[in-house]
Amino acid sequence: MRMRALSNEQIARLPGCASTVAAGASQRALDDCALRELRSLSAAEAWAALGLDPAGGDVLIFGDDASLALSGDRIEYVPAPSLVDIAKGVSGAALSAVRRALAGKPVLAPPELVAARLRECEICVHYLPAERRCGACRCFTEAKARLAASVCPLSHWD
Numbered sequence: 001m002r003m004r005a006l007s008n009e010q011i012a013r014l015p016g017c018a019s020t021v022a023a024g025a026s027q028r029a030l031d032d033c034a035l036r037e038l039r040s041l042s043a044a045e046a047w048a049a050l051g052l053d054p055a056g057g058d059v060l061i062f063g064d065d066a067s068l069a070l071s072g073d074r075i076e077y078v079p080a081p082s083l084v085d086i087a088k089g090v091s092g093a094a095l096s097a098v099r100r101a102l103a104g105k106p107v108l109a110p111p112e113l114v115a116a117r118l119r120e121c122e123i124c125v126h127y128l129p130a131e132r133r134c135g136a137c138r139c140f141t142e143a144k145a146r147l148a149a150s151v152c153p154l155s156h157w158d
Contacts, residue, residue, distance in 0.1 A: 004057040006034060010050045014038070032063040035077075039068065043075040058125055060135065067135045069125035078126065078136050086138055096149040109148045117145035120156045 011030050012021040014037040020029060038046045038061070047054050047070070059070040062080075069076045081089070097107045109117070118141060121127050126135040134141055137153045144150045151158045 004059060006030075006050065006059060006061065010052065013051055014049055028064065031061050032065075034061050035063040035066055035068050038070070038075070039066075039077050041075065043070060043073050046070050046075055060125060062135060067126065069135075071125045076125070081138055089137065089139065093144070093147055093150060097147060100149060106148050108146055109150070113148075114145045117150075117152075117157045118142065120152070121145065124154070124156055126154065 008021050008030065011034050012018045014034060016037045017030065017033040020033045025033075038049070041049060043054075050059070052059070054070075054072050058072075059068075061068045061070075064080070066077060066079045069078070100107050121134065121141040122129070124134075127133075127141070128135050132141055133139065134144075134152075145157075
């Protein structure tokens with residue numbers, strides 16, 4: 001999977017974003033504008049609006065409140081988890097690990113399972129390779145994949 005970033009010219013093609021680009025807005029403001037404009041479109045409409053060929057690679061946009069993945073004939077809008085949701089996920093994982101340890105069950109997943117989980121993460125459109133994080137749940141994938149009881153919120157692995 002090849003990822004590409006949107007240029008200001010591509011974002012300016014979106015009807016509600018031309019003035020934002022012209023004003024010299026920050027990259028975050030441009031991404032938020034693109035998210036708002038693309039959110040209600042089909043994948044084909046989004047590719048056309050951006051003037052891009054889907055064969056050229058996937059597009060992943062992160063805004064303050066959501067992310068959007070555009071891949072081939074698929075477009076997926078994912079609201080960003082709140083800090084409370086992230087804290088619940090971390091505390092839930094810690095509690096699960098303690099319970100497993102007290103029950104005499106392994107806390108860590110076997111290496112072959114960890115490797116399989118990470119392979120699934122690395123081909124997902126939500127994976128952020130530079131940060132080694134998931135864009136959907138914001139977890140650190142290597143840490144999460146190592147916990148035996150972890151599950152992917154997108155059901156790519158369990």
